Amino acid sequence: xxxxxxxxxxxxxxxxxxxxxxxxxxxxxxxxxxxxxxxxxxxxxxxxxxxxxxxxxxxxxxxxxxxxxxxxxxxxxxxxxxxx
Numbered sequence: 001x002x003x004x005x006x007x008x009x010x011x012x013x014x015x016x017x018x019x020x021x022x023x024x025x026x027x028x029x030x031x032x033x034x035x036x037x038x039x040x041x042x043x044x045x046x047x048x049x050x051x052x053x054x055x056x057x058x059x060x061x062x063x064x065x066x067x068x069x070x071x072x073x074x075x076x077x078x079x080x081x082x083x084x
Contacts, residue, residue, distance in 0.1 A: 049056050
């Protein structure tokens with residue numbers, strides 16, 4: 001079928017009325033799609049921490065303790081001199 005034949009066939013077909021209830025449904029769907037959605041900033045970290053947030057908090061506390069002890073017990077740097 002050539003494109004011209006297809007267009008002629010379409011022109012011969014009568015137009016059907018769209019059901020009135022469709023208009024409301026279509027407009028409601030368009031309004032819902034246009035409404036701003038509540039954002040979930042950084043939801044990936046929530047998904048990561050959600051299984052057991054207490055365990056992650058404990059792990060963070062341990063790391064803070066390790067870093068604090070490391071900085072307190074650090075020996076002063078010695079100069080690298082060769083003995084005379």
